[in-house]
Amino acid sequence: MKKLILLTGLCMVIMSGCSDLNKALKSDKVEVKLATATKYFGLGEQYGQPGGDRKARSRSRTSYERALPLLEELRALTRGDTTYERVSYMYAKSYFGIRDYILGGYYLEDFTKTFPASRHAEECSFLTAMCYFRESPEHELDQQATSTAIDQMQLFMVRYPNSDLKDSCNTLIDRLRSKLEEKDHSNAMLYVRTRNYEAAGVALRNFLRKWPNSHYREEVMYNILLTDHDLAVNSVEQKKVARVSEGLRSFDTFADAYPESSSMKDAQRLRQDLTDLLERLNRPIQP
DSSP states (O other): OHHHHHHHHHHHHHHHHHHHHHHHHHOOHHHHHHHHHHHHHHHHHHHHHHTOOOOHHHHHHHHOOOHHHHHHHHHHSSTTTTTTTHHHHHHHHHHHHOHHHHHHHHHHHHHHHHTTTTTOOOHHHHHHHHHHHHOOTTTTTTHHHHHHHHHHHHHHHHHHHTOTTTTHHHHHHHHHHHHHHHHHHHHHHHHTTTTHHHHHHHHHHHHHHHTTTOHHHHHHHHHHHHHHHEEEEEEOOHHHHHHHHHHHHHHHHHHHHTTTTTTTHHHHHHHHHHHHHHHHHHSSOOO
């Protein structure tokens, strides 16, 4: 019985909300549309506060969705009016609220360009960057959106160097860069796994130049030695001496950087193979 009463009450609230929205949509009065849109936008903001549970987030999204058709009309009806800035702000942020980050990013960025002196400009600029951040995929996929998100975060900090959101931006940039680092590491190691030794050596060295402080540094340096070793062993005769010498240099670099590495025994074995090979190559040919 209690469940039935609760369900009936919920249905009445939903129907009341829909009725309110329908009346505003059918009304030819701008003030009615604006008041209703503002009401639903405010509910979206209220329910969308950080720390809310799943129900609150769902209500927030529903409220923004109800505000959007009214705000769509109001953008046309208030253009050139003093309320146009307010309508444009609510419209752009409502797309962010329903998690449409493509349209949200577009309209939020458009707002900052149209109203650069607005009190909402800083917030919208940050949310523009957040839209790209949310669109950034897992590291296995194309990372164009990740690079764009970094650019947007950096642009925000240039525009607002004293913003309270600066630390948040730096934290988010670090997370985005970690994703790019992961992608570059994965790409380089693919060459190692497929035994494309020459390409692997180039990709691994490029990785170290781009990410000198990477937590993958030890692993990458060992794999440079490994691929140099395998490339030298499998090279044609006229290239072996040069490639063996390169491999020995890679061992010295690795050993200097990580003398206590858990991979040192394997590295020493690779060096011994290269040393033996170099001795055979330099041995005079017997008549």
